[in-house]
Amino acid sequence: MKIFFSSLLTLMLVVSATAQDKEHGYWQQKVDYKMEVDMDVKSFQLSGKQELKYTNNSPDELDKVFYHLFFNAFQPGSEMDVRSRTIEDPDGRVGDRISKLSPTEIGYTMPTSLTQDGKKVKFEVIGTVLKVELNEPIKPGKSTTFKMDWTGQVPVQVRRSGRNNAEGVALSMTQWYPKLAEYDDEGWHADPYIAREFYGVWGDFDVTIKIDDAYTIGGTGYLQNPNEIGHGYTQKGVKPMKSKNGKHTWHFVAPNVHDFTWVADPNYVHDTFDGPNGVKLHFFYKNKPEIAENWKNLQPITAKLMEYYNQNIGEYPYKQYSVIQGGDGGMEYAMSTLITGERKFGSLVGVTAHEMAHTWFQFLLATNESKHEWMDEGFTSYISDEAMNVVMDEKKPNPQAGNYRGYISLAKSGKEQPQTTHADRYASNRAYGISAYSKGAVMMSQLGYIIGEENLKKTIKRYFDEWSFKHPKPMDFIRVAERVSVFELDWYLMDWTQTTNTIDYAIKDVSSEGNKTMVTLERIGLMGMPIDLDVTYEDGSQEQFYIPLRMQYASKPNPYPNQKRTELKDWPWAFPTYELEISNGKKVKSMVIDASQHMADIDRDNNSYGIEE
Numbered sequence: 080m081k082i083f084f085s086s087l088l089t090l091m092l093v094v095s096a097t098a099q100d101k102e103h104g105y106w107q108q109k110v111d112y113k114m115e116v117d118m119d120v121k122s123f124q125l126s127g128k129q130e131l132k133y134t135n136n137s138p139d140e141l142d143k144v145f146y147h148l149f150f151n152a153f154q155p156g157s158e159m160d161v162r163s164r165t166i167e168d169p170d171g172r173v174g175d176r177i178s179k180l181s182p183t184e185i186g187y188t189m190p191t192s193l194t195q196d197g198k199k200v201k202f203e204v205i206g207t208v209l210k211v212e213l214n215e216p217i218k219p220g221k222s223t224t225f226k227m228d229w230t231g232q233v234p235v236q237v238r239r240s241g242r243n244n245a246e247g248v249a250l251s252m253t254q255w256y257p258k259l260a261e262y263d264d265e266g267w268h269a270d271p272y273i274a275r276e277f278y279g280v281w282g283d284f285d286v287t288i289k290i291d292d293a294y295t296i297g298g299t300g301y302l303q304n305p306n307e308i309g310h311g312y313t314q315k316g317v318k319p320m321k322s323k324n325g326k327h328t329w330h331f332v333a334p335n336v337h338d339f340t341w342v343a344d345p346n347y348v349h350d351t352f353d354g355p356n357g358v359k360l361h362f363f364y365k366n367k368p369e370i371a372e373n374w375k376n377l378q379p380i381t382a383k384l385m386e387y388y389n390q391n392i393g394e395y396p397y398k399q400y401s402v403i404q405g406g407d408g409g410m411e412y413a414m415s416t417l418i419t420g421e422r423k424f425g426s427l428v429g430v431t432a433h434e435m436a437h438t439w440f441q442f443l444l445a446t447n448e449s450k451h452e453w454m455d456e457g458f459t460s461y462i463s464d465e466a467m468n469v470v471m472d473e474k475k476p477n478p479q480a481g482n483y484r485g486y487i488s489l490a491k492s493g494k495e496q497p498q499t500t501h502a503d504r505y506a507s508n509r510a511y512g513i514s515a516y517s518k519g520a521v522m523m524s525q526l527g528y529i530i531g532e533e534n535l536k537k538t539i540k541r542y543f544d545e546w547s548f549k550h551p552k553p554m555d556f557i558r559v560a561e562r563v564s565v566f567e568l569d570w571y572l573m574d575w576t577q578t579t580n581t582i583d584y585a586i587k588d589v590s591s592e593g594n595k596t597m598v599t600l601e602r603i604g605l606m607g608m609p610i611d612l613d614v615t616y617e618d619g620s621q622e623q624f625y626i627p628l629r630m631q632y633a634s635k636p637n638p639y640p641n642q643k644r645t646e647l648k649d650w651p652w653a654f655p656t657y658e659l660e661i662s663n664g665k666k667v668k669s670m671v672i673d674a675s676q677h678m679a680d681i682d683r684d685n686n687s688y689g690i691e692e
């Protein structure tokens with residue numbers, strides 16, 4: 080009996096491993112959506128019915144739940160409106176535009192009825208959030224069903240979602256439905272929608288959309304009735320059915336995602352292209368001759384980009400991905416992206432590369448991007464810059480150089496805030512942008528400097544293996560890096576992401592006596608780092624001296640296996656200076672700290688000796 084029970088238990092653990100890693104104390108909520116919406120393309124209003132099965136995998140009893148009602152942000156006087164006007168460097172796309180929306184132009188999502196397991200529940204709309212007091216608390220391990228009717232109006236496109244964007248795309252339907260807020264081991268995340276970014280509950284979506292039959296829809300999910308619909312989805316030789324009363328009913332399912340987006344326009348070209356591993360790539364773009372060539376040329380490159388991410392992060396797990404002209408720049412969604420399409424070719428590819436990379440860093444590795452924006456934007460920027468260098472053959476010696484420059488300029492400006500700042504609560508859009516994107520990318524790139532490139536590559540893949548379809552946090556990422564590299568890295572996570580401490584090392588003094596050269600290095604910045612010191616001798620030969628930071632308790636593998644490297648004793652962080660002696664009989668011509676420039680030293684002027692500028 081004992082054996083039987085334990086093997087049964089093992090089986091159960093394996094089956095539920097993705098959502099419930101109870102062995103390690105990890106759990107996550109689950110929600111399954113069934114939605115039916117009827118869209119009026121003339122008034123931009125919609126009516127919706129939503130049935131939501133919510134499973135409480137937490138150890139807590141829940142007596143309330145929260146939903147996001149994102150469209151409510153697009154109303155004069157909303158938090159998004161006021162913040163967009165009062166921040167020191169307003170986003171040009173938003174500015175004061177929300178304050179000028181008329182009642183027929185605003186957005187709203189308005190629940191009209193809500194039940195829990197068939198009984199009415201009390202709810203309250205608080206700006207962009209719906210607060211629901213439950214009749215029956217949801218016990219740990221139990222499920223409950225919410226049914227909601229709602230009406231909505233699609234706002235004039237200001238930011239991300241909306242009607243009639245700048246390039247004339249009719250409906251960019253992102254954040255368009257009442258979306259359950261996430262509850263995790265830190266509690267509820269019912270963030271108001273002020274400017275940016277999301278966090279959602281994993282689950283399965285079943286969505287039907289009734290819309291004027293002239294419109295083509297693209298977005299999250301697999302179309303279940305392609306032969307009925309047509310619009311580029313029909314199998315070869317199949318003639319689509321005639322619509323009823325001028326409307327088609329589109330039926331989509333999307334398994335294991337945490338968002339559902341769709342875009343509709345009566346004037347889309349819809350192309351498909353075979354991506355890696357049988358993934359079907361879909362492209363939706365306006366039928367305008369001046370953009371057609373770029374959008375055709377984008378298709379094989381999108382396939383190559385996906386291949387790059389598959390190989391360098393982990394396999395794309397769905398059967399479909401769509402690049403859709405819509406929105407207001409570039410924004411990632413489940414199984415799709417919305418980008419503006421009237422761009423130069425390089426920019427079209429660059430944005431696609433970035434947004435598609437978000438499929439891995441946010442959609443699959445679903446961090447709370449309001450709290451840990453650098454794990455979302457930063458890791459995405461890192462990997463898409465690497466991908467562009469390879470796929471577009473850019474031949475940049477350091478594809479991350481721009482990210483280092485951006486970070487260093489912010490660090491020296493005195494306007495930097497720690498990366499632990501909530502994405503909405505930076506003093507300026509610039510401070511947010513550089514911190515999330517550039518400093519976030521440097522976080523990854525510089526980790527390669529510390530633990531070595533090979534260890535970094537392994538870390539990224541193992542991070543994906545262990546944390547895709549979950550909600551990883553900063554500690555989860557760094558623990559993977561520690562396990563892969565056997566380095567202690569808590570100091571790196573802490574100083575880099577939780578403080579504004581900066582890195583500044585210098586060659587303080589060099590003197591020689593006979594054939595001996597004495598060097599004094601200095602740590603000027605508060606943040607400690609291991610040091611690669613590259614020395615060139617008078618005879619033209621080179622040698623690298625490696626000085627581990629004491630508190631990392633490990634050594635980086637030699638980054639240049641064809642070149643001599645000498646590992647020196649470690650440098651305890653608290654010591655401001657470090658002495659080394661080169662006594663191999665060779666005369667030193669020049670030396671430089673971090674020749675690779677992968678350490679984010681904010682003052683490189685003091686990093687070298689004997690090199691004429």
Ligand SMILES: [Zn+2]
Pocket residue numbers: 433434437455456459
């Ligand atoms: Zn991004």
